[in-house]
Each structure stands twice: as C-alpha cells, then as structure tokens.
Amino acid sequence: MLETLFKQAISNGTLKPGEKLPPLRIAAWNAKCSLGTMSRVYTSLERKGLVSAEVGRGTFVQEKSKIGADIIFSRSVKTKARAEVNDTTSITPDIIDLGMNAITNEWGENLIRWALRRAAEKASSLTLMTYKDGFGDPSQKLLMRNFLPRSLQNTSDERTMINHGAQNGIFTALSRLTSPGDIVCIEPLSYPGISAAISQTGRSSVIVDMDSKGICPASFEKLCKEGRIRILVTTATGHNPTCITTPLARRKIIGALAEKYNVLIAEDDIYGFLYPEAPAPYAALFPDNAIYLTSLAKRITPSLRIGLAIAPPHITMLMAQGITAQTWMVSPILVAAATEISGRKDDLASIPKAVTTQAQERGELTKNILGCKVKNIDTCRSHAWIELPPSISADTFVKRAELSGVHIMAGHRFANNSSAGRSNIRLSIMAPRQKMILKTALVKLEAILSTPNENPYELF
Structure with a gap:
C-alpha cells in the first residue's frame, strides 16, 4: 500500500522528477510504520527504477526519460x-x-489453448523452423479479415498488414510515416500508450479539442493551418477513457479536413467489435488517407499479440518494413493460431x-x-x-x-x-x-x- 502511494505520487506529478524523497525516519514517522517497512518500500522503488539512491545525498525521483513502462502503466x-x-x-x-x-470472458482461455494446439499440430516445418518477413502471408491476411468490421471485410491483402497488436501498430505508424519535425495531433484524453509511442519516437504533439461528439472540426482545422501536422491519432468508437463514439456526420467532416490538409488519420479501433452499430471507420470512409488499427487483445486475450492494420498499399509496405526492422517478423505460430480462431x-x-x-x-x-x-x-x-x-x-x-x-x-x-x-x-x-x-x-x-x-x- 505504501509503495502504491509513492508510485501514484510519482506518476501524477506530486513527486516531481529530481525531487528528493523524505529521509527514511521522517517518511516512516509520517506513514506510522516501522523504519524497516519504509526501507523496504524505498528499496523496491529503486529496484523498479522509479527512484535513485545516492550515497550521502539521499533518494531522488528518476527523470521521466529513465522511468520504464511499470510507471506508465502502473498497477x-x-x-x-x-x-x-x-x-x-x-x-x-x-x-x-x-x-x-481488461474484458473478462469465459471463452478466451479455452479458445487460445485450442488455437495454439491446432496451430502447432497443423504447422509445416517451414512455418516452425524458418524466417519470414514483415510483409506477411497473403493467405493468412485474407483469413484474418473476419476480425474486421463488415465495412472492411473485402479489403485486399495489399492493404492489410499483420502486426504485434494495436500498440505496435501505433508505434510503427508513427516511426515509419512521420519524420523528425512532424507533429502528431492527439485528443485531450487518450490511452496512455499513444503518448508513450509519441515520446519514444521523439515526435512532438498538439492537442485538438473534443466535445460530446468527438474531435471538434474548427479546432482540428485551426491546428492543420498552424502547424506541420502529419498524422491524427484518434479513437472514434468507444473512446478510451470518455466512451464517446463519433457519429458518421462528424467523421465525414474530420476526414474531409484531413484530406484537405494532407493529414493521415490513424484510428485505434480496439473496442470497435463491441459497437456493431457504430459508423464505418475512417479507413472505410477515406481509404486513401486513413489507417485502421485493431487487435485481438480485447476480443480474445491480450496474450495473443496479434493485430491488424488496414491502409493504402504504399503505407502498409512502409509499416511492414518497420516490422522487419523492429522484430523481423510477426510470430508465424501466433498468426496461425489467430487464423484458426478467425475460422470460427x-x-x-x-x-x-x-x-x-x-x-x-x-x-x-x-x-x-x-x-x-x-x-x-x-x-x-x-x-x-x-x-x-x-x-x-x-x-x-x-x-x-x-x-x-x-x-x-x-x-x-x-x-x-x-x-x-x-x-x-x-x-x-x-x-x-x-x-x-x-x-x-x-x-x-x-x-x-x-x-x-x-x-x-x-x-x-
């Protein structure tokens, strides 16, 4: 509990980077715990990389650039x-x-165990024992279309890329489709992995206003006119955390503005399968200027690190090159397991x-x-x-x-x-x-x- 309070104070800025923590005796007195208990808390924080202890000086909060994902996505x-x-x-x-x-379910565990067994039993030696590349197998891409919304299920394999999940898709899009100096447009509130990817790629960001229907067109156009915006990252369906779903009319306005100002739209639709009544995604409405990203993390299980990106062929090629540069390939056995599930x-x-x-x-x-x-x-x-x-x-x-x-x-x-x-x-x-x-x-x-x-x- 004490460690959690320290982690929350570091993550929300109550304890700022470089700030010195209270001496152990004072911290223990304030928390009404033993000196040994507080010492163990400080040691655990240091082991996790959240603080650094310097002999003769004290214990200090690490700079954010040195803090790992444990604090970004703390539990x-x-x-x-x-x-x-x-x-x-x-x-x-x-x-x-x-x-x-997380989305609890009674079927995910049984389904993934079944799919992994099936994939292992059916896989050829070529699948199990050789390298592939980031471009993926066309036949597997076609099978994976069952995970897409109806408006995208006729997508060709040239417009489809299999990746390691939506987070990997976001990172790959930012790293391959933007350059130093380009600006990423994001919403005032978003899944923390988006800002983490922006930080990791060294890009700058600007924030567009939102209302009860999603992104505000006037604010978006103003930002497009003012800066070198290359890409807009948005969650238009089941927005995390506000739950807003952007209506079709608003999507058409935002998509038209993005085309006008040559701004790519990257849509994270990981919750889209829960909203069958939702409007078509940007990639269906503006197929030449939008990237659709989803994964199986919420639908089946987060342990199956498989996702999909739908985009124009020249963009999927760039993103596939990014996959090759990062990890060379997406695990063929995991892709095979995903295709087994897609057949059901x-x-x-x-x-x-x-x-x-x-x-x-x-x-x-x-x-x-x-x-x-x-x-x-x-x-x-x-x-x-x-x-x-x-x-x-x-x-x-x-x-x-x-x-x-x-x-x-x-x-x-x-x-x-x-x-x-x-x-x-x-x-x-x-x-x-x-x-x-x-x-x-x-x-x-x-x-x-x-x-x-x-x-x-x-x-x-």
Missing part, C-alpha cells in the same frame, strides 16, 4: 499467475482491479453479442449505484467515465479507493494537457470476473463519494 499490485488468485477477485484476495481495462465464424459473431450484453448489464449496475456521475452511460461498454464532485479530487479519491480495496485510474492519467480529466476517474467495469465483484467495488466507491471530506493519511 496497484503486480499480477501473479491467475491460478494463484482466488477466483472471486480480480488480482488478489484484497484488491478488486478496476484499473486495467459462429464464435466471432457470438462473442461480441455476449460481451455487449454483459457490458450493458454492468453499465446499468454502475449507473444505479453511482447515479448521474457516470458520463456517456449509453455508450459504456468496457469502461465507465465518472465525474467527481468538486469536494473531492481524483488523486484523493484514488487513494481512498485503494485503502478500501479497489484499484482505479485517475482521469489525468489519460490526459495530454494539464487540465483534462482532473475531476474524473475511469472504471474498467468489464475487468472483474463476476458482476457481484463489480457491485462490491461500486458500493465501496459510492461510500467514498458519500463522505468526500474524509481524507486518508498523506505522505506528501
């Missing part, structure tokens, strides 16, 4: 093997995890329906317990976006939730500017294995909202 508890975990909780017997945006059309049709039904039930449960604080409840599927009252800050709420046994994400963890998400939290309502576990967590959160002026002990 309250390091996930252990699921077999070691009590099946009535998300991670451990005392923490319910509503932070990681009945399952691919029933899974979204089952998840959507569960999501609607959990969304209603969330609304019933937390009330009007839930934003965009009608479009909540994998997660819910909660607006907090002015009497409690997101950081305080997160700390109190942690003390109550619920791990959640503060809204500013998704922010790309200093003001976005400051009064919000995101709840991953599809993460708990059972709806009753979610209910237990929501009741605890509602109790905190009912007593907003009670603060936990503060270390900083």
